[in-house]
Amino acid sequence: MAMTSTSVAPSPWLAPPLADQGIPVNHIFRWRDGHPTPLGAGLDGAVHALAFHEGEVYVGGAFTRAGGVDASRLAKWDGQTWSAVGGGVDGPVYALTVHAGEVYVGGQFTTAGGLTVNGVARWNGSTWSALGGGVGAGGTVRSLVAWQGHLYAGGLFFLLQTLTGPPC
Secondary structure: OOOOOOOOOOOOOOOOOHHHHOOOOOEEEEEEOOEEEEOOEEEEOOOEEEEEOOOEEEEOOOEEEEEEEEOOOOEOOOOOOOOOOOOOOOOOOEEEEOOEEEEEEEOOEEOOEEEOOOOOEOOOOOOOOEOOOOOOOOOOOEEEEEOOOEEEEEEOOOOOOOOOOOOO
């Protein structure tokens, strides 16, 4: 297809926004009974990761507000309302997973709730913990998965910081 200044190539990856069908969803929705349903007022920026833990949906991305609540790139939805998670993180979140009853967060950030974590952190529902020294300077954790009692991380990094905290 020849591109002109007034044509846009269709993306095979993106469906038309639900807002085009009259349903404003602001970056997130759930599919319920065969229909899309917004999660409150949604978010003010992109969503990159979702995880479900103890009846709540954890959401990570490049947003600063969730449903009108200040939420620095990390929030949770309890089915009715949005809330921030532990003061959030200082850069984009690209990965979320649940392992051993705790939420693990990966991305391109240096702090979580003010604690230095360098790209990967653990949230136990009330406090943040670093995973050792995190990934090297400028590193980004893009994926996390828990499997057979182990946590796996992948992304754009080459070094791990010196371990100073407990193993996960």
